[in-house]
Amino acid sequence: xxxxxxxxxxxxxxxxxxxxxxxxxxxxxxxxxxxxxxxxxxxxxxxxxxxxxxxxxxxxxxxxxxxxxxxxxxxxxxxxxxxxxxxxxxxxxxxxxxxxxxxxxxxxxxxxxxxxxxxxxxxxxxxxxxxxxxxxxxxxxxxxxxxxxxxxxxxxxxxxxxxxxxxxxxxxxxxxxxxxx
Amino acid sequence: xxxxxxxxxxxxxxxxxxxxxxxxxxxxxxxxxxxxxxxxxxxxxxxxxxxxxxxxxxxxxxxxxxxxxxxxxxxxxxxxxxxxxxxxxxxxxxxxxxxxxxxxxxxxxxxxxxxxxxxxxxxxxxxxxxxxxxxxxxxxxxxxxxxxxxxxxxxxxxxxxxxxxxxxxxxxxxxxxxxxxxxxxxxxxxxxxxxxxxxxxxxxxxxxxxxxxxxxxxxxxxxxxxxxxxxxxxxxxxxxxxxxxxxxxxxxxxxxxxxxxxxxxxxxxxxxxxxxxxxxxxxxxxxxxxxxxxxxxxxxxxxxxxxxxxxxxxxxxxxxxxxxxxxxxxxxxxxxxxxxxxxxxxxxxxxxxxxxxxxxxxxxxxxxxxxxxxxxxxxxxxxxxxxxxxxxxxxxxxxxxxxxxxxxxxxxxxxxxxxxxxxxxxxxxxxxxxxxxxxxxxxxxxxxxxxxxxxxxxxxxxxxxxxxxxxxxxxxxxxxxxxxxxxxxxxxxxxxxxxxxxxxxxxxxxxxx
Numbered sequence: 001x002x003x004x005x006x007x008x009x010x011x012x013x014x015x016x017x018x019x020x021x022x023x024x025x026x027x028x029x030x031x032x033x034x035x036x037x038x039x040x041x042x043x044x045x046x047x048x049x050x051x052x053x054x055x056x057x058x059x060x061x062x063x064x065x066x067x068x069x070x071x072x073x074x075x076x077x078x079x080x081x082x083x084x085x086x087x088x089x090x091x092x093x094x095x096x097x098x099x100x101x102x103x104x105x106x107x108x109x110x111x112x113x114x115x116x117x118x119x120x121x122x123x124x125x126x127x128x129x130x131x132x133x134x135x136x137x138x139x140x141x142x143x144x145x146x147x148x149x150x151x152x153x154x155x156x157x158x159x160x161x162x163x164x165x166x167x168x169x170x171x172x173x174x175x176x177x178x179x180x181x
Numbered sequence: 182x183x184x185x186x187x188x189x190x191x192x193x194x195x196x197x198x199x200x201x202x203x204x205x206x207x208x209x210x211x212x213x214x215x216x217x218x219x220x221x222x223x224x225x226x227x228x229x230x231x232x233x234x235x236x237x238x239x240x241x242x243x244x245x246x247x248x249x250x251x252x253x254x255x256x257x258x259x260x261x262x263x264x265x266x267x268x269x270x271x272x273x274x275x276x277x278x279x280x281x282x283x284x285x286x287x288x289x290x291x292x293x294x295x296x297x298x299x300x301x302x303x304x305x306x307x308x309x310x311x312x313x314x315x316x317x318x319x320x321x322x323x324x325x326x327x328x329x330x331x332x333x334x335x336x337x338x339x340x341x342x343x344x345x346x347x348x349x350x351x352x353x354x355x356x357x358x359x360x361x362x363x364x365x366x367x368x369x370x371x372x373x374x375x376x377x378x379x380x381x382x383x384x385x386x387x388x389x390x391x392x393x394x395x396x397x398x399x400x401x402x403x404x405x406x407x408x409x410x411x412x413x414x415x416x417x418x419x420x421x422x423x424x425x426x427x428x429x430x431x432x433x434x435x436x437x438x439x440x441x442x443x444x445x446x447x448x449x450x451x452x453x454x455x456x457x458x459x460x461x462x463x464x465x466x467x468x469x470x471x472x473x474x475x476x477x478x479x480x481x482x483x484x485x486x487x488x489x490x491x492x493x494x495x496x497x498x499x500x501x502x503x504x505x506x507x508x509x510x511x512x513x514x515x516x517x518x519x520x521x522x523x524x525x526x527x528x529x530x531x532x533x534x535x536x537x538x539x540x541x542x543x544x545x546x547x548x549x550x551x552x553x554x555x556x557x558x559x560x561x562x563x564x565x566x567x568x569x570x571x572x573x574x575x576x577x578x579x580x581x582x583x584x585x586x587x588x589x590x591x592x593x594x595x596x597x598x599x600x601x602x603x604x605x606x607x608x609x610x611x612x613x614x615x616x617x618x619x620x621x622x623x624x625x626x627x628x629x630x631x632x633x634x635x636x637x638x639x640x641x642x643x644x645x646x647x648x649x650x651x652x653x654x655x656x657x658x659x660x661x662x663x664x665x666x667x668x669x670x671x672x673x674x675x676x677x678x679x680x681x682x683x684x685x686x687x688x689x690x691x692x693x694x
Contacts, residue, residue, distance in 0.1 A: 022685075039588070043639040073638075077631045122641035141638045161446075164230070166630070167284040168623030171582075172616045 033062045033086070040081060041071060044121035046143030061086075073141045073152045075100060099158040103147065104138040107132050110154040116146035183575045200434075200570040201426045202603045204361045204524070205399055211484045211491040212364030218495045219508055221299055225267050225499035226290040227253065227472060232328040233538040234260030237290055241272045248302035250475050256323065259357070262328040262336045262538075263384045265475040266293055267497035271299040281502070281520045281537060285530035304473030310383045315345055318387040318470065323639075325469030326476050326538075330461030331430065331519055334539035336650040337462050340587035344388035351455040352390040352465055354381055354659065355437060356397040356404065357423065357430030360522025363542045365480040366460050368493040370404035373464055374411035380463030381418055383470050383553045388456055393418045396435045400425040404622055424507065427524060428570055428601040432457035446571075446597050481505065482542035486550050487515035491552050496536050502543055503532035515545035523550075557610040565614060571597050575604035579617040587621050587628075595621055 029063035031156035045053035049063040051060050061082060068082035068090050083090030103124075105116075110128040117123075125132030126141040138162075146155045230236040237254035247253060247266040254264040273294045277287040310318060323338030344352070354377075358366040370377060382391050395412070397405050399422045412418040423438045433444040435457065442453055450457055461479070468474045477498055484491045489510030497504060502518065508653040518529040518542055534542075534623055565575035573594045581589035595618060 005210060042635055042642075044642040074635075075631075078629055078635075115661065121645060122638055123645045124641070139637070139641055141634075162284075164280055164282055164284065164286050164288055166627065167282075168627055169283075169616060169620040171620045172613045 027104055031059075031062045034059050035087065036102045037082065040078065040085065042073050042078075042141055042143075044073065044141050044142070044143060046073060046121050046145050048143055048145075065132045073143050082156055100160045101142040101144075102137055102160055103135045103142070103144070103155050104158045105133050105135055106156065107134075109152045111152055113151060115149040115151065119145045127157065199567065200572070200603075201428060202568050202606050203256060203425075204427055204606065206361050206425070207484070208362065208364045208367065208400070210669040211362075211482060211493065212367050212401075214490075214492040216368055216480065216493050216495060219497070219500060219505065221268060221294055221295055221297065221441060221497070222500050224273075224293065224501075225270075225293045226501065226535040227264055227267060227289040227293060227499035228278070228288055228535055228537055229254050229264060230280075230288050231264065231334060231498070231539065233333065234258065235261070236289065237261060237264045238276050240290075241291060241433060243272055243274060243277070245272050246270070246296075246406065247272060247293060248300050250477055251302040252324075252475075252639075256326075260336060261327050262334075263324060263475070264291070265326055265477050266291075266302075267477040267499050268293065268295045268546065269298050270295040273482060274457065279530060279534045280526055281534040281540070283527055283528045283530070289382050290499070290535060299632070300635045301474075307471060307473060310470040311386055312647055315387045315389060316342075318383060321347070322387070322466055322469055325465070325474070327469055328476070328538050329459055330465060330479065330538065330540050330541070331459035332525070332541055334537075337458065339468065341384065341387045343451060344390065347451040347454075347456075347571075348389050349388055349451055349454050349456045350392070352381065352385055352388060352393040353432070353436055353450070353457040354393060354460050355430055355432060355435055355457055356394040356395055356401070356408070356460040357435050358401070359398060359425070359427045359430040360524055360526070360541075361427075362484040362544055363482045363522050364484075364539050365482045365493050367401045367404045368482075369464055369480050370401070370460055371407050374404075374407040376467045377460050377463045378411040378415065379471065379615070380465070380467035381412075382415065382527050383466050384458060385417065387466075390405075390456065391417065391490045394439045395420045396423045396429075396439050397401055397421070398423055398425040398429055400414075427603065428599070430641070431570065431599055431601060434450045434570055445518075446594070460554045476538055479538065479540065481536060481540055482544075483509045484542060485515065485519075485545040486547035487513050489544035496540075497635060498536060500535050500536045501532070502529065502536065505536065506532055506545060509545075511545065513547060516548035517546045517551035519546060520545040524606065525600065554611045559610055559612060562609060564607045564609060568603040570601060571599060572602060573598060575614045575618075579612065579686075582617045582621045587625055590618075590621055591625070595625075598622070602632060 029067060038055050041054040041058055044053050047053065049057045051057040051066065057070055058065060061068060061070065068086065069079045071078055078126060079090050110132045112127060114127065114129055117125045117127060121143060122139050122141055124136050125133050125146065126136060142157065144157055147157060205232045228572045229239060235258035238257045239254045241247060241253045248269045249266060251266045252263055256263045270293045272291060274292040278290045280288045281579050295457055319338045323336065324339060326333040327337040329337055356366055358368055385393055395408055395418065397408065397420065405420060405422050409420045412420050421439055423435065429435055429438065432450055437457055442456065444450055444453060465476050478495055479498065480493050482493050483505065489511065489512050518532060519526040520529055520543055521527055522542060541563050559576055559577060562577065569575055578590045578593045578595055587665045598618045600615055600619055602615040608614060670687060
């Protein structure tokens with residue numbers, strides 16, 4: 001009885017040490033930034049960046065293969081946040097400053113085929129077979145995946161209309177900045 | 182008090198006392214001319230969003246007739262305010278109209294064609310407000326659509342409820358009216374002091390505060406005299422004269438001036454047991470509780486060099502600014518139209534915008550008054566630092582915002598900026614400092630919204646992945662169930678066949694024997 005308990009205990013301790021040693025010795029090094037950048041990405045895996053989903057893009061950005069401006073739905077806000085995270089200067093000239101866009105469905109040409117619904121990463125499109133579909137504006141991230149799927153070109157990307165609550169004073173246009181520089 | 186603090190207290194008060202600016206007030210002669218009523222306009226465009234918070238939801242249909250004071254849009258959401266018909270007539274449209282906002286964007290409004298009769302709806306029997314519980318007063322104030330008339334247009338009922346919850350002891354009535362040109366509060370205090378004092382008493386009852394302090398700038402001696410006389414019989418209401426200085430009408434500054442306490446940077450006056458309301462709001466509370474009349478008209482100051490007959494006029498909410506200007510007469514084409522005061526008011530895109538609950542004044546300024554000069558470089562004279570009433574460094578903050586370093590500006594206290602415009606006013610280089618701060622605050626708010634949206638998208642994406650997994654699982658489960666059912670059916674069939682066979686066999690045996 002005692003011999004059995006002892007041998008199993010010793011075996012457990014020995015294997016524990018062996019596992020601990022292996023975990024340290026053969027640890028696969030991952031870039032801690034990848035997880036952090038991944039948390040900043042939209043997380044919809046829309047694929048517009050050309051990388052396999054948001055984790056793929058995060059790995060590419062951390063490795064320096066992709067620029068911080070790679071994510072179209074993230075836009076300028078994400079690009080600046082990523083640049084601040086990585087401590088690099090963001091070249092925002094490539095980012096189109098049209099502002100956020102969302103998908104809209106032209107009801108008169110929607111045939112209710114449900115193809116766009118299957119494509120939407122945030123389930124922002126509602127509808128059923130042979131019923132007109134509609135986009136829930138608050139849920140749409142503007143990834144644009146649905147546009148190509150529509151057989152009747154009923155889906156279009158439209159800029160989010162500016163409302164009084166969302167309007168922002170434009171930055172004063174002055175030559176004063178040069179004096180400060 | 183520690184030793185170091187003692188030494189510093191010997192050196193003088195900790196708060197810098199020479200904050201603010203002293204612009205020429207230009208309130209007279211408009212303040213001295215008696216109040217006139219605007220002839221009823223043919224059409225009124227009553228906006229659904231005249232307050233901070235969610236827009237009201239219209240409850241009328243096009244073609245319906247309404248009476249003056251009838252509810253046309255109800256509050257929706259926690260922070261919202263009801264909207265009432267400013268005159269009797271027919272609802273002819275519910276649609277978009279340009280907002281009195283520098284962006285020139287439009288918002289929804291109910292258009293009412295006046296029938297000329299200006300007939301009041303049944304306002305209900307008047308009851309003694311002091312017999313009502315405080316919550317009921319707040320409810321009636323909300324039902325009357327009363328919002329802060331000082332310009333911020335925060336729903337007053339919410340503020341009264343907040344005061345009750347925060348157990349405030351002092352109610353401060355803001356009669357500062359520090360903006361140049363404006364005199365509507367001044368005029369109201371001169372003409373309707375009794376009503377205002379009654380409104381203050383109702384508000385004291387509604388908030389549970391034990392005293393009320395009315396702060397009035399010393400450039401309004403007539404208003405001080407009239408309010409003091411009206412409050413004479415009520416020892417819990419004190420009228421105090423405060424030095425005329427911009428921005429004395431900022432609630433934190435008026436509070437400091439009256440109580441000697443300073444409101445902490447990220448705090449409110451309620452944290453220190455005081456609630457600040459505008460004197461016009463007290464009048465509106467009186468009207469709502471004593472007469473049962475909702476907020477459907479207000480006193481508006483018409484001023485500016487381009488006007489023929491400046492003065493204060495009673496304007497129904499929803500009147501177009503162009504109708505008001507036509508009433509006052511234009512001496513020349515105004516170079517700039519402003520709603521509110523010249524320091525913090527909104528520049529209007531054009532005159533076809535409606536008067537709203539927060540409209541304290543309409544200014545038609547001449548080119549000389551509205552001179553916009555080309556900005557020069559910052560000479561680091563620090564005049565703005567001395568002028569800033571909240572003790573910020575406007576020159577440093579704007580330099581950071583100039584290079585898009587918003588977080589740098591926030592670290593310097595951008596969020597405490599009250600956008601009073603003192604810095605821009607005093608800047609010898611004419612740098613539009615407050616414009617930088619307004620831009621930066623808007624940008625930060627937009628970034629916050631983008632962040633929220635991003636998080637919501639993440640949640641939705643996760644929910645979708647979970648849904649797909651669940652659907653796949655349900656599918657396999659359903660397939661397995663069908664398979665099992667089929668197998669069970671087959672087994673049953675087989676069993677039945679066997680039973681039949683067995684039943685047939687003995688029969689056969691019987692026949693053979």
